Each structure stands twice: as structure tokens, then as C-alpha cells.
Amino acid sequence: MPDLPTLLFLSIFFPTIAAAGYAVSSRNLVHSVLFLVITFIGVAMSFILLQAEFAATVQILIYVGAVSVLVLFAIMLTRHITGILTRTFVEKWWAGIGIALLTFLFLGMAVFDDTRFSVLPYVTDFVGNNRKTIEPIGIALMTDYALPFETLGVLLTVALVGAIVLTRRMDEKETKTKGESK
Amino acid sequence: MIPLNFYLFFAAALFSIGLAGVLIRRNTIAVLISLELMFNAANINFIAFWRYGLMPEQFGGYLFTLFSIAIAAAEVAIGLALAILIYRKFRNIEVDRLNDLKEDIE
Amino acid sequence: MWAVIAVVDDAVAKGFGNLVGELLGHPWAVLAFKIFISTVPILVLFPALMGLTTWVERKVLARIQNRIGPNRVGPFGLLQFVADGIKMLTKEDIVPRAADRVIHLIAPIVIVIPPFLVLSLLPFGKNMVASAPESGVLLFFSMSAVGTLAIFMAGWASRNKYSVLGAMRAVAQMISYELPLVLSAVPVLIVAGTLSMPEIVASQSGGLFNVSHWNIFTPWGVAGFLIFFVASLAEVNRSPFDLPEAESELVAGHLTEYSGFKYALFFLAEYLSAFAISGLGATLFLGGWNAPIVFGIQLLPGFVWFFVKMYSLILLMIWVRGTFPRLRVDQLMNFAWKFLIPLALLNIPVTVLYALVFEIVVRKVNAAVWVQSLTGRAAGWVIAGGVLIVCYHLLAHLTFGRKIKPRKYRYA
Numbered sequence: 134m135p136d137l138p139t140l141l142f143l144s145i146f147f148p149t150i151a152a153a154g155y156a157v158s159s160r161n162l163v164h165s166v167l168f169l170v171i172t173f174i175g176v177a178m179s180f181i182l183l184q185a186e187f188a189a190t191v192q193i194l195i196y197v198g199a200v201s202v203l204v205l206f207a208i209m210l211t212r213h214i215t216g217i218l219t220r221t222f223v224e225k226w227w228a229g230i231g232i233a234l235l236t237f238l239f240l241g242m243a244v245f246d247d248t249r250f251s252v253l254p255y256v257t258d259f260v261g262n263n264r265k266t267i268e269p270i271g272i273a274l275m276t277d278y279a280l281p282f283e284t285l286g287v288l289l290t291v292a293l294v295g296a297i298v299l300t301r302r303m304d305e306k307e308t309k310t311k312g313e314s315k
Numbered sequence: 316m317i318p319l320n321f322y323l324f325f326a327a328a329l330f331s332i333g334l335a336g337v338l339i340r341r342n343t344i345a346v347l348i349s350l351e352l353m354f355n356a357a358n359i360n361f362i363a364f365w366r367y368g369l370m371p372e373q374f375g376g377y378l379f380t381l382f383s384i385a386i387a388a389a390e391v392a393i394g395l396a397l398a399i400l401i402y403r404k405f406r407n408i409e410v411d412r413l414n415d416l417k418e419d420i421e
Numbered sequence: 422m423w424a425v426i427a428v429v430d431d432a433v434a435k436g437f438g439n440l441v442g443e444l445l446g447h448p449w450a451v452l453a454f455k456i457f458i459s460t461v462p463i464l465v466l467f468p469a470l471m472g473l474t475t476w477v478e479r480k481v482l483a484r485i486q487n488r489i490g491p492n493r494v495g496p497f498g499l500l501q502f503v504a505d506g507i508k509m510l511t512k513e514d515i516v517p518r519a520a521d522r523v524i525h526l527i528a529p530i531v532i533v534i535p536p537f538l539v540l541s542l543l544p545f546g547k548n549m550v551a552s553a554p555e556s557g558v559l560l561f562f563s564m565s566a567v568g569t570l571a572i573f574m575a576g577w578a579s580r581n582k583y584s585v586l587g588a589m590r591a592v593a594q595m596i597s598y599e600l601p602l603v604l605s606a607v608p609v610l611i612v613a614g615t616l617s618m619p620e621i622v623a624s625q626s627g628g629l630f631n632v633s634h635w636n637i638f639t640p641w642g643v644a645g646f647l648i649f650f651v652a653s654l655a656e657v658n659r660s661p662f663d664l665p666e667a668e669s670e671l672v673a674g675h676l677t678e679y680s681g682f683k684y685a686l687f688f689l690a691e692y693l694s695a696f697a698i699s700g701l702g703a704t705l706f707l708g709g710w711n712a713p714i715v716f717g718i719q720l721l722p723g724f725v726w727f728f729v730k731m732y733s734l735i736l737l738m739i740w741v742r743g744t745f746p747r748l749r750v751d752q753l754m755n756f757a758w759k760f761l762i763p764l765a766l767l768n769i770p771v772t773v774l775y776a777l778v779f780e781i782v783v784r785k786v787n788a789a790v791w792v793q794s795l796t797g798r799a800a801g802w803v804i805a806g807g808v809l810i811v812c813y814h815l816l817a818h819l820t821f822g823r824k825i826k827p828r829k830y831r832y833a
Contacts, residue, residue, distance in 0.1 A: 138317050146321075150328050153352055157336035162345060163577060167524065169348050170570065172329075178353045179325065180319070188380050190559045192358075195388050197565020198599075200351065202592060205573055207395040208344055209589065211402040222339050223411055229338030237331035244323040255316065256371050266377070267555055267616055273374055282377075286350045287387055291387035296396040 141182060149175030160221050162208050162257055165284050166201060322363035330356035343398045343408040347391055354387040432523055433785075437763055459551040463540050471692040472502040478739045485743035489495030501608075509688075512681035517579060520678060524578035529679070529686035535564035536693035543621045543700040546710045546724030558610065560703055562603050567654055568694065569595045572665070573807035575687070576675035578579075588675035591665030592659060597757040598655035604765035605648040608641045608772035609705045621672035629791075639808035641649055641772040644813075646706040648765050650737070654696040655753070657691060660742035699734035703727060710818040724740035759820045767812045 135143070149172050157170035173196040180189035223229065273283050336349025358380045362395055365376025402408050431691035476491070476499060483490030491653055516525055539561050554560060569592050576588020576690030610616060613624040628634035636642035655662040666676055703709060707730045710723030748756070779797040786793050 139321075139485065142317050142321055146325055149325075150332070153329055153332045156352070157332055157340070157345075157349055158346075162342060163521075163524070165345060165348055167574070169351065172337065172352060173355065176329075176359060179359060180362055180363055182321070185331050185362050185366070185377060186554055187556050187559070188362060188384075189374060189379060190556045191381060191384055191561050194559065194563040194566055195384050196355075197350070198563060198569060199596070200391050201387050202391060202596060203395060204348060205570075205577075206589070206592075209585070210399050211344065211408055212367075217410065220341060223341055226339045230335055232338060233331045233335035233405060236334055237327060240327035240330065241324065244320050244327055245718055250319050250323075250367075253319065253367050254369065255367055259408070265555065266374070270374055270377065270381075273378060281382060285382060289385065289389055292392055296392045299393075299396040300399055 142179070145175050145178045145182065147158070149179075158221075163205065166204050166208065168198055169204075170201050173201070187270065194209070319363060319367045322359060325402060326356040326359040326363070326393075329353075329359070341411055342411040343401070343410055344395070346410060347394050347398070350394075351387065354383065358383055444613060459472055460541060461618060463537065464549060464592070467537075467540055468689060470696065471689060474692060474696075474735060475505070475597050477736075478742075481736070481742045485740070495630070502625045508690050509685040510682055513681055514681040514683065515678075517678050518583070519580045521578045521580065524574050526683075527691070528575035528578055529572050529683040531574065532568055533686050533690040533693070535567045535571075536690055536697050539564045539697045540693065541699070543704060544622050544709055545699070545727050546722060547788075549724055550619055551711075553617055553619050556616045556699075558606060558616045558705075559622070561697075562599065562606075564600065565595075565602075565694075565698075568690070569599075572675055573656035575636070579678035581674070581677055584675050584677050587677070591675055592656070594655055594662060594750070594753055596667065597754055598652045598761075601648050601757060601765045602652040602656060604762065605645045605768065606705055607765075608645050608703075608768055609636055611769070611772055612636070612776070618709075622704055622711065623786075625708040625709065626711050630713045631711050631719075632708070632713050635706070636685050637708075637810055638774060640708055640809050641768050641775055644764070644768050644771070646702065648761055648768070649702055649706065650734070652739060652757075652761065653702060654741065655757070657695045657698060657738075659691075659695065659738055661745040663749050664747060664753065680747065695735060695738060696731065699738070702726075702734055702747045703730035708718060722728050757822070760816055763816055764813065767816075768809070769808050771805050771812075774808060775801040778804050 142237060152175065153166045156165045156172060159165040160169065173192065177189040177192040177197075180186070189255035325380060336352065337346050340346050340349065359382045361376040361383070365371055365374070365380075368376065379420030380385045398408055401413065405413065407413070422489070441661075462578040478492040480498070480500065493567070494500040494504045516522060540554075541578040542557045542561055544550040553583040572591050572595070575589050576584045576586075576591070609621065613621045615621065615624075625634050625636060631639075637646050639726045659666050676684065679687060712719050712721060712723055778801045782800040783796040786796050
């Protein structure tokens with residue numbers, strides 16, 4: 134019987150991987166998104182296990198709260214109205230699976246190479262142990278990482294404006310109603 | 316204490332599943348969903364290496380993850396806007412049918 | 422006297438916990454007991470409070486609308502909740518044939534879990550918080566975001582055009598009003614310097630009668646509280662923002678195909694969200710469990726005051742429901758994006774301006790400490806409050822300009 138941390142990790146690992154597998158292979162797109170939400174929550178829980186609670190909170194807030202809703206709205210707006218049952222997978226799906234399996238093999242072999250990871254020290258008494266991670270992060274964001282922070286703000290603004298401009302409808306109906314409401 | 320390898324294995328598995336999804340699925344939105352899985356796998360890697368690494372009090376990996384989450388959100392927004400535009404024009408968002416630059420797709 | 426009680430309380434908790442641990446003979450028993458004693462009161466108390474609140478709401482609404490309200494079942498209609506509960510539990514659970522059964526089943530479960538989680542974050546009294554992570558306030562907002570997803574699931578699973586439309590409108594409303602909600606809480610976080618809820622309450626203690634440091638007695642606190650309250654009405658889907666569940670609009674929107682116990686779960690989730698968000702408002706702006714201490718005497722313990730504050734916000738919500746008509750969906754979105762968000766954003770520099778003015782005046786005035794802080798506050802109110810009022814009028818004119826005019830009554 135493994136000890137408590139390993140037990141917790143395994144109880145996060147299996148549901149998350151299973152949900153990810155279902156998300157990728159489900160025929161119904163909305164089911165796929167809901168399995169993705171389970172995956173996001175699993176990833177957030179593994180963040181908590183790694184003592185990164187703020188990252189877990191941000192993950193749930195942004196991924197589960199915003200990105201999932203966005204994807205669901207997009208599915209709503211791009212539904213096939215004819216209702217023909219189309220195939221879920223590409224014609225040569227075996228090539229995709231093969232490449233993914235090869236990638237998994239290589240990554241797995243690299244991961245279980247103990248010589249390069251056992252030299253890393255596991256710092257047990259750093260500041261995060263007292264649950265004070267947010268203040269140093271805030272200070273770092275304003276001092277060392279100020280440039281990426283501001284660039285992120287600009288990027289998010291550009292993405293917001295871009296998404297709105299891209300999906301605006303410009304037909305002649307719009308110009309007519311503009312003239313009438315004057 | 317959980318060995319670092321476990322977290323890296325978790326991230327590797329999630330990444331491979333996401334990669335399989337990107338390469339296999341026909342629907343553009345399903346491809347974007349699988350892409351999100353890959354982003355999450357990379358984030359787990361960052362946080363694991365932050366915690367088990369040399370100087371966790373410098374919060375390098377942690378901050379990178381926060382940036383990565385925000386950028387992934389922006390990217391999925393634009394990707395979905397493009398998918399909606401493509402749907403409006405072609406009435407079809409399956410990636411193996413959208414391989415022409417012509418207007419009519421039979 | 423309260424210090425003595427606190428010490429005894431602490432000793433009893435430690436002693437009791439250790440006793441239970443010894444009895445069960447396992448070191449995990451103390452942890453399990455602590456978990457039990459911090460979550461079970463919340464699980465028991467708040468649904469009971471919800472039952473009382475349904476009665477209060479129906480009576481208060483009735484009196485506002487010049488009628489009596491339920492008065493048949495039990496004395497003054499107090500057992501009406503029991504009757505409603507029995508009715509809902511014994512109704513047949515109908516699931517439409519074309520509906521997605523699994524999602525239809527789990528949507529009410531997913532929507533009822535976040536309010537319970539979030540109620541465990543609120544500090545009810547001194548040392549009375551079930552869990553206090555360092556990012557408590559942000560966790561609160563994350564859980565509200567999960568509720569959005571559950572409403573979408575409910576609307577989608579019913580495979581009914583009205584449900585889907587209602588769900589999309591509800592989700593659009595909730596995500597639009599999440600922004601003013603979070604932005605109006607930011608000044609509080611700036612001043613308190615922390616995201617952890619017990620520390621935010623501690624930063625509002627002290628001052629005159631233990632009252633004057635509450636965040637609502639500052640100009641940015643008033644503006645923030647008003648924006649928070651309006652946004653919380655929209656988050657909980659209550660009037661005047663209850664378009665998603667209005668009977669006259671979309672047949673009850675995303676709740677159309679739900680009957681019996683599942684409908685009761687949605688109902689429970691709505692009331693619990695209202696409690697949670699009122700509790701957050703009381704913690705952030707009204708000083709949490711800080712009680713007025715007059716001449717060193719605090720008549721009632723902290724948790725009583727917390728519930729008084731939370732319940733007065735609930736009563737305010739009920740009052741608003743009886744007073745204002747429902748907003749249309751485009752008026753709603755207009756209000757959020759063009760008025761509340763700029764106002765909440767402008768509130769943040771005004772907070773800093775207030776703190777700056779306070780510091781400058783306190784340095785200039787050389788008198789007793791209370792004179793310093795009084796003049797500092799007065800100067801801060803005048804300057805920062807003035808800026809806020811100017812911004813408010815500017816925004817109101819820009820957003821609603823042509824539409825705010827005295828109403829002309831035309832009689833036939």
C-alpha cells in the first residue's frame with residue numbers, strides 16, 4: 134500500500150488521463166468539452182499537490198471558467214444543421230496514433246532516466262512552505278518580470294479586439310439600419 | 316515525497332494524448348481542444364520543475380505557467396473566432412475538407 | 422471576558438480533538454474530526470437558513486406588493502417551506518426522451534457544489550473559518566465561474582430551443598458581470614494587501630467603536646460596495662437580472678425541462694450562491710465578523726454580527742426584487758460593459774488617491790492621533806469622493822445620456 138502522497142497522485146493521474154482519452158476520442162463534441170473540463174480540474178489538483186495553489190486557482194478560473202465556456206459557445210455557433218453523421222476521425226488515423234505513440238515512448242524513456250533528475254535538490258524549507266507564495270509572485274511580476282507582464286496586457290487587448298473585429302458581421306443590412314435609426 | 320518522474324510521466328502522457336487528438340480529429344474545434352491538453356501538459360512540467368528545481372524562491376517556472384495560461388486563453392479565443400469565420404464562409408469546419416484556397420468546396 | 426472565552430474555546434478544541442484521536446487510536450482521526458467539525462455545520466446550517474429565507478422572501482415581497490403572502494401552512498405560513506419541499510420531492514422526475522441523460526443528471530449536481538465549497542471559505546467569526554487558503558478571494562471567483570458552466574450544461578442537455586437560448590443568455594449575463602464583481606473587489610485587496618479572507622477581516626478591525634475602519638466608510642468602499650452588490654445580483658440571477666428564469670420570457674429558460682428534486686437542487690444552488698456572495702460582500706466591505714465595541718464591551722459575539730450583516734444584504738436583495746422591473750438582455754449587457762466596468766476600473770486609482778491624500782494630511786497635521794486620522798479621512802473623502810462623483814456623472818452621461826431625462830407622463 135503506497136503512502137499518502139503517492140496515493141493522492143495516483144487518484145489524480147488515472148481519472149485525468151482517462152478523461153483526456155475520452156475527450157480526444159468522443160464522437161459528441163459537447164461530451165468532449167466536458168471531459169476536457171475534468172482534465173483541467175485534474176491538472177489543477179496536481180498543481181495543488183505541487184504546492185502551487187495560486188496556479189491551481191488561476192487554472193480553474195481561466196480554463197474551466199472562461200475557455201470551456203468559450204469553446205462551448207463556438208460549438209453552438211458552428212453546428213452542422215443538416216445533421217448528416219460525419220466521421221469523427223481523419224482517413225489515415227493510424228498515422229496520427231503511431232506518431233503519438235512514438236512521442237510517448239521517447240518522452241517516457243527520457244522521463245525515467247534517473248541520472249539526470251536525481252541530482253536536482255528538493256528544497257523543503259523554502260518560502261512557499263509557509264503558504265506565502267502570492268506576495269513574492271506579485272513583487273516579481275512588478276519588478277523582474279514587468280516587461281512580460283505589460284506585453285501580456287497588450288497581447289490580451291490585441292486578442293480581444295481581434296476576436297471582435299474578426300467575427301463582426303458586415304452586410305449591407307447593417308448600413309441600412311444605421312441610416313434608419315438616425 | 317513523490318518522485319519528480321511521476322509528474323513528468325503524467326505530463327508526457329497528457330501531451331501524447333493531446334498530440335494524438337490534434338493529428339486525428341476532423342473537427343477544427345476538436346483540434347483546438349486537444350491543443351489545450353498539450354498546453355496543460357507543458358504547464359504541469361513547468362510547475363514540477365519549479366518545485367523540484369534549484370531555486371524555487373525565484374518562482375521562475377510558476378510565473379511562466381501563469382503567463383502560459385493567459386496566452387493559451389488568448390490563443391484559443393482567436394482560434395475559435397477563425398473557426399467561426401470559416402464556418403460562416405464554407406459551412407464546414409472539417410480539416411480534411413478545407414485543403415483548397417478555392418471558394419467552392421464540393 | 423472574550424479573551425477568557427477564546428482561551429477556553431481553544432483549549433477545548435485542542436483537548437477534544439486529542440481525546441477523539443486517542444479514543445480512535447489513529448493519528449488521522451484528529452484530522453478527520455477537524456474536517457468533520459468544520460464542514461458539517463455549513464452543510465446543515467445553510468440549507469436550513471435557505472428554508473427560512475424562502476419564507477422571508479415570500480412574505481416581504483407580498484407586503485411590498487400589498488398582499489399577505491403564505492399564511493395557511495403553520496403559524497404565519499412558516500411551514501410553507503416544508504410543504505414546498507414535500508411537493509418538490511414527490512414530483513415525478515421527467516427527463517425528455519431526446520435529452521442527453523448523463524449531462525441532464527449531473528448539471529444540478531455540478532451547480533450545487535461550488536456554493537458549498539465557497540461557503541467554507543468565509544470567515545464567520547474569530548477562528549471560525551473552515552479553510553483559509555492564501556488565495557481565498559480568488560478561489561471564490563473561480564467557483565462562481567464553474568457555476569456558469571453548469572447552467573450551460575443544463576440548457577444544452579434539455580435539447581430544447583428555449584432552454585438553449587435561455588442558457589446562452591444566462592451564461593452571457595454571468596460572464597459579463599463577473600468582471601465588475603472582481604474589479605470592485607480589487608481596491609479592497611490593494612488596501613488589505615492580501616488575498617486571504619481572515620486577514621482582510623483583520624485589516625478592518627480597530628478604529629472608532631471597531632467600526633470606522635470598515636471598508637464601506639471610505640469613498641472607494643461605497644462605490645465598490647454598490648458595484649459589488651449590483652454585480653452580485655446579476656451573478657445570482659436575481660431580479661432585476663433574472664431574465665434567465667423569468668416565467669414570462671423563455672418558459673423558465675434553462676430550467677424548463679427540470680422537475681422534482683433536480684429543480685429543488687437548482688433552487689438550493691441559487692439561494693446558497695446568494696448567501697455566499699452576500700457573505701463575501703459582508704467580509705470585503707462591511708468588516709466581516711468585526712462587531713461594534715462600545716466602551717470596551719462587545720455585546721454579541723462576532724459570528725452573530727456576521728450573520729446579521731449577511732442577512733441584511735439578503736434582505737436588500739429581496740427588497741430590490743420587489744421594487745425594480747426586469748432588465749432586458751441588451752440593457753443588461755450595456756449596463757455591465759459600458760458603465761459598471763469603466764466605473765470599477767476608475768475606482769482603483771481613486772483608492773490610491775484616497776490613500777495618498779490621507780498620508781499627506783496626516784503628515785501635515787500635528788495633533789493627537791485621532792484628530793490626524795479624522796482630518797485625513799475628511800480630506801480623503803472630499804477629494805477622492807469628488808473625483809468619483811465626477812467620473813460617475815461623466816460615465817452616466819456617456820452611456821445613458823440621451824435616455825436619462827425627466828419622464829413625461831401622457832394621459833389618454
